[in-house]
Amino acid sequence: MLVVVAVATEAEAVLRGAGADRVRVVTAGVGPAAAAAATAFALAEQPHPLVLSAGIAGGFAPRAPIGAVVVADAILAADLGAQTPDGFQDVAELGFGTVARRPPPAAVALLAGATGAVVGPVLTVSTVTGSAERAAELAARHPGAAAEAMEGFGVAEAAARFGVPALELRTVSNAVGPRDRAAWRIGEALGALERAFSALPHHRLLEEALNG
Numbered sequence: 333m334l335v336v337v338a339v340a341t342e343a344e345a346v347l348r349g350a351g352a353d354r355v356r357v358v359t360a361g362v363g364p365a366a367a368a369a370a371t372a373f374a375l376a377e378q379p380h381p382l383v384l385s386a387g388i389a390g391g392f393a394p395r396a397p398i399g400a401v402v403v404a405d406a407i408l409a410a411d412l413g414a415q416t417p418d419g420f421q422d423v424a425e426l427g428f429g430t431v432a433r434r435p436p437p438a439a440v441a442l443l444a445g446a447t448g449a450v451v452g453p454v455l456t457v458s459t460v461t462g463s464a465e466r467a468a469e470l471a472a473r474h475p476g477a478a479a480e481a482m483e484g485f486g487v488a489e490a491a492a493r494f495g496v497p498a499l500e501l502r503t504v505s506n507a508v509g510p511r512d513r514a515a516w517r518i519g520e521a522l523g524a525l526e527r528a529f530s531a532l533p534h535h536r537l538l539e540e541a542l543n544g
């Protein structure tokens with residue numbers, strides 16, 4: 333299985349949890365473009381039956397508090413679109429492209445069950461939310477949104493090009509809302525990431541990806 337993370341501390345947490353022989357971890361850099369490029373490069377280099385976008389994230393209250401594990405049942409490009417006189421329209425509404433990738437439901441259930449995760453849409457943004465107004469806007473546009481991060485949709489787009497299923501697993505380091513650096517709990521989120529990967533049902537996930 334290919335695991336794509338943004339930064340080295342996430343890669344270390346994944347490897348501590350999963351064990352180096354069970355996953356291939358690629359450190360892609362921050363944001364959807366870096367994530368898509370690195371995922372495509374890794375899949376072109378070596379085929380994998382399953383891709384997992386992983387790392388820390390902002391959690392939408394009250395669904396996903398700090399330290400929670402989130403598994404995406406939808407991987408959504410939340411700011412890919414245009415501001416129009418009628419408000420934000422995404423590229424699908426504008427008539428080109430897609431803004432949603434939906435991981436295989438059986439694999440989502442398997443992963444969430446093993447890691448004790450909250451299941452819900454995970455938003456991919458290019459700009460970290462920094463106000464209550466923006467958080468409310470995103471939550472209204474994406475009912476049930478559990479988390480936001482910056483790479484999932486890039487990973488899923490690249491995987492789709494290769495015909496490979498993609499999942500997203502996040503652990504929450506901060507609340508989506510007003511910017512408050514003092515409230516980030518990155519260590520706690522990395523600890524939760526390590527624990528989630530130590531509980532990963534590798535064989536069943538791979539079976540599901542290959543046969544499901």
Ligand SMILES: O=C(O)c1cccc(C(=O)CC[C@H]2O[C@@H](n3cnc4c(=O)[nH]cnc43)[C@H](O)[C@@H]2O)c1
Nearest residue numbers: 338362388389390460461480481482483506508511
């Ligand atoms: O400067 C800020 O206010 C700020 C707030 C939260 C996160 C950042 C980052 O630069 C981290 C980006 C990195 O971590 C993931 N991440 C973690 N929390 C969030 C979030 O609330 N919204 C979006 N992404 C988040 C992300 O996937 C990146 O890899 C800065």
